[in-house]
Amino acid sequence: MTNKDLATEYAKAFNNLDIAYIEEHLAEDFKYTSQKVFSQMESKAEYLDYLKGKFSTLKKSQTKLIARMGLFRGESCFALYQIDLSKKSKTETATLLMEYENGKIKSACMCMIPSISEIELLDELPC
Template sequence: MNEAQLLIEYAKAWNNLDVSYLHDILDDDFEYNSQWVFDTMHGKWNYINYLRGKFNSILENISSIPRAEIAYFKYCYSEIDKGCIVLTQKENQCSIIIETKNGKITKANMIGIPSPEGAVRFDYKPR
């Protein structure tokens, strides 16, 4: 899969609150970072289990169901036209950018800078 296809599958996981979309697309040595947390999470299954817990918490309060939309940043750090997911939950937004290798996601970064407000959106929320 290319980066765009991987982003679509990742967005499906969020839009369906279902980690099974991630099983085949994350590299075993996957790393997850967030600009709001100082530690890097290592390992595909550590992340999947973490996200499963997050999704279960969201399902307990269905008034805060997130939506994941495919977008891109014209400029994101040193990259031009960087694909991303804009994640919106209630009034809060962040973006997820990924790194890939051999058709798998090797790294995902949840970011607030650059601002998701600056992302160009496709009005596509994969289901």
């Protein structure tokens, strides 16, 4: 798989709220960081457990996630929009940047910087 293919599968996981799209594409020593949280997740298993819980919560809420493909410094990434369908809060945005190694996603960082205005957004909404 190309890096773009890996990023597309990752975006599909968010668009479908289903970790099955990325389980086999994460390196065993996968690392996840977020600019909103100070601790780093140190393994694929820890991250998938976290993401499964997050997706389960989102499925029960009035929140819609949309992942749109993009490029940052020539590398595939995606912009993430979290939309409150109840209209009680504004839409939140983030950029998910990834590092790749040996055909797997080695790490991911949920970023506010660079913002989605700083990446080249593509007309691709993986589903």
